[in-house]
Amino acid sequence: GRGFYSPSDATKWVAYESEPAQLLTIGLGVGLFAGGLGVMLGAPGVFLAFGITAASLVFLQFGVAVPVSHHIALPAAIAAAASGSVIWGGLVGVACAFVGEFMARTFLCHGDTHIDPPAAAITVMTTVVNAAAAFGFFALAKLPA
Template identity: 45%
Template sequence: MTSSLLLPIGGISFLHLCIAFVGGIFGAAVGALPAFILCGFFVFIGAVLMIAGAGPDFLNTFGFGFTFGPQVCFGAAVVAHMYAHKKGLSPGRDITAGLMGTKSMDVLLIGGLFGSLSVILNWLFITALPMKWGGMLWTDGVAITIFVMHLIGRLLFDMKKGFFGQVAEGESRFNPTEKSTLWLPWQMSWKELFVIGAGVGLLSSYFAMLLGADHGGAIIGFGISGLSLVFLQFGTKMPVTHHISVNAAVAALASHSLIWGLIFGVLSAFAGQFWACLFTIHADTYIDPPAAAIWSVTTISVACAALGLFTAIPLP
């Protein structure tokens, strides 16, 4: 990258911001969920190439890059949905709808602006403020970038019901019923969360330990989970599991244990529902529960590794 394109903040270039701007426009145009499904596809292909020995170049360029990375096209698209809702052009929580249909180009431009912002935020979290703990980054930079962008979007475009939304009379924030607009009605009871968390967590942990971090083991489960959401896009009551699969894989690799991976898979399933109840279920717009679960549970996993808990309590 030529020095004329470098910004004062360091390794981010003006070209990176422009590419991310286009990625944000793309995500807003096609809709946040379709954009994320495409991310899942690219991550899956990247993991397969790593398994075949091709290295991480495809994954870093497409799966988590400046255009199609989830922090760019998905994270920014969700904020564009918030803006479209404020203008009366979108239901707000419907992240399956492509916003090109609003015929409002300022909606797409909001997606572009937040796509560029995602580059800056991600750089801050993983480069400027790495806060390494035991040699590991303290959290998942992509996930916390998405989460922070959504919080900013809520502050800017959807404060009618307050920052955390408004709990309906007679309802409980953390034990909502069908009277509320639920996140995933088929994935909210403790039994449902435990079973899907344990099942996906164990499988993703197995892939992680079988393949290893250098051969796609950490992200193959995430790719499969993200790609599977194509069925949710078309109305199937699919579980949302990418937060479960990636956190389980990270914990399994850090602890060298399938059981620890399973435990963190279950924890991630419950964390997703917790963040949904806190920010999304009682509000008119969407703040992504999986992204919140990924950064928060990753932080717990890193802390457990840094403090020696995985070593002190070895599990199979």
């Protein structure tokens, strides 16, 4: 049978956003976009990146297969704003995409309650990013803007 972390298409959280290549592409694209807003606008850019991606979920309610990406945009924009580097936004975006899918496969795909994978990913990744910023990680691991 299927392993716990290999859900069937019927039990996947977002079937068109669950394969590694899809997660990499969406994570990098959204992370760079959100990172750009975070670097250019600072804190308002962080909220704008989150707001744009959260607002796109309206289309999902009407059956349009849009990426669920607010859990990628928020931590990626925070990382970019804190580090001054869009590259950090892209890297954190990729990590967020995979953390979101991990949360879905761990808590949602085989459960009988709804534990929101994006909320769980935002909790974990904003904690990691804020701790990295607070402890000077981005100053030590400087990447180009």
